[in-house]
Structure formats: structure tokens, C-alpha cells
Amino acid sequence: IAGITQAPTSQILAAGRRMTLRCTQDMRHNAMYWYRQDLGLGLRLIHYSNTAGTTGKGEVPDGYSVSRANTDDFPLTLASAVPSQTSVYFCASSDVSGRRNEQFFGPGTRLTVL
Amino acid sequence: DAKTTQPPSMDCAEGRAANLPCNHSTISGNEYVYWYRQIHSQGPQYIIHGLKNNETNEMASLIITEDRKSSTLILPHATLRDTAVYYCIVHKIQGAQKLVFGQGTRLTINP
Numbered sequence: 001i002a003g004i005t006q007a008p009t010s011q012i013l014a015a016g017r018r019m020t021l022r023c024t025q026d027m028r029h030n031a032m033y034w035y036r037q038d039l040g041l042g043l044r045l046i047h048y049s050n051t052a053g054t055t056g057k058g059e060v061p062d063g064y065s066v067s068r069a070n071t072d073d074f075p076l077t078l079a080s081a082v083p084s085q086t087s088v089y090f091c092a093s094s095d096v097s098g099r100r101n102e103q104f105f106g107p108g109t110r111l112t113v114l
Numbered sequence: 115d116a117k118t119t120q121p122p123s124m125d126c127a128e129g130r131a132a133n134l135p136c137n138h139s140t141i142s143g144n145e146y147v148y149w150y151r152q153i154h155s156q157g158p159q160y161i162i163h164g165l166k167n168n169e170t171n172e173m174a175s176l177i178i179t180e181d182r183k184s185s186t187l188i189l190p191h192a193t194l195r196d197t198a199v200y201y202c203i204v205h206k207i208q209g210a211q212k213l214v215f216g217q218g219t220r221l222t223i224n225p
Contacts, residue, residue, distance in 0.1 A: 004157075031211075033211075033212075033213075035215075041217065042217050043158065043213070044215070045213065045214075048210050050210040058212055059212070059214075092157070094210070094211065096208065096209050096210055096211075100160070100163065100207075101211065102160035102163065103150075103160065103213065105157025105158050105159070106157055107156065107157055108155065
């Protein structure tokens with residue numbers, strides 16, 4: 001069982017370039033999330049999705065977009081990357097109908113924008 | 115969701131019990147207390163959660179005060195692999211959860 005996979009593992013990107021971070025889960029969870037974690041800080045929610053076809057904004061959504069075409073995939077796109085988007089990005093999922101509704105996190109993508 | 119307060123760091127000797135406190139004085143009646151931990155640069159990992167009763171699982175125990183304004187996560191026999199940042203988060207159990215992570219407690223287990 002893979003759980004949640006993220007790609008790429010790391011990326012160095014020139015400012016102004018477009019970048020899509022991929023996230024796939026095989027647990028058939030209805031909800032998915034994107035967080036960023038800056039050095040020495042806790043995670044901050046960027047966007048989330050309650051179920052396929054719906055998305056919502058988190059705490060720090062500016063500069064990012066998401067889509068949820070199906071249950072398994074939840075890509076995060078940076079339309080025009082800026083250096084302040086240098087961070088570690090974590091994708092997560094949860095079964096909102098479950099008894100625990102805990103979030104399962106992927107291994108993260110380390111993104112550097114120069 | 116209610117805000118939580120945790121000490122920034124703690125130390126514990128290997129084999130001893132690690133007790134991590136969390137204050138959540140503004141918790142509302144339908145909010146649960148969740149604990150996650152993050153080992154080094156990995157993604158956070160769920161540990162345990164509870165509403166008002168004490169809870170125990172294979173990883174830890176959670177003690178919630180009667181007024182629900184604070185809680186303690188207990189790792190009964192800490193090992194070096196328990197060295198991590200521990201996050202206490204309160205939120206409702208239904209629906210998509212917009213988790214609010216503070217800075218957590220950096221727990222160091224010493225040999």
C-alpha cells in the first residue's frame with residue numbers, strides 16, 4: 001500500500017516559471033490538502049478539497065491553484081513561481097466519514113525558487 | 115478552530131515516560147484534541163485524538179482535563195526514535211479539516 005505519493009521529491013525552479021506538484025493517494029479518501037512548511041515553522045494550509053470536484057482556500061492560497069478532477073489526484077500549481085514560495089510542500093488526505101478522520105501525509109516536495 | 119499553546123522544547127531520558135502538555139483554553143464543545151508528530155523532515159504522523167475521555171493506543175496515551183482546557187500526551191517508554199516535533203491541534207471531527215499547526219514541542223530523547 002503506497003498511501004500518498006508526491007512528485008517530484010525536490011525541484012529547483014527559476015522565478016517566473018510554472019510548476020505543478022503532483023499528489024496521488026490510493027486510500028480512496030474523499031478529502032485532500034496541500035500544506036507548506038517554511039524553515040522552523042509549522043505547516044500552513046494552502047488549499048483543500050472536501051471531495052472530487054470541489055476545492056477551497058486555506059490560510060495561504062495566494063499564488064497557488066489546485067484542481068480535483070478525481071478522487072485520487074490533487075495537483076498544486078504555481079503559475080509564476082516567486083522566491084517566497086521556496087518551501088517544503090506536503091500533501092495529505094483524510095476520510096471525512098471515518099471515525100478518526102486523521103490526515104495522512106505524503107513525504108513532501110522540497111521546492112527552491114531562485 | 116481553537117488555538118493551542120505548547121512548550122517549545124522538552125527533553126526526556128530514553129526509557130522514561132515523556133509527558134507533553136498542551137493548553138487549549140478556548141476549545142469548544144464539539145472540538146477534539148488531536149496529536150501529530152513530525153520526525154525530522156518527514157510528513158506529520160497522526161498519534162491519537164480524544165474528546166473528553168482519556169484515550170490510549172499502541173503509540174501513546176492522551177489525558178484530557180475535566181474542563182477540557184488542557185491535555186497531556188504521554189509516551190510511556192520513550193525511545194530515541196520518538197525524537198520529533200509534536201503538534202497539539204484542536205478541531206471538529208466532521209468534514210475536511212483545515213489543520214492549524216503551531217510551532218509544536220520539539221521533544222529530544224536522550225540516551
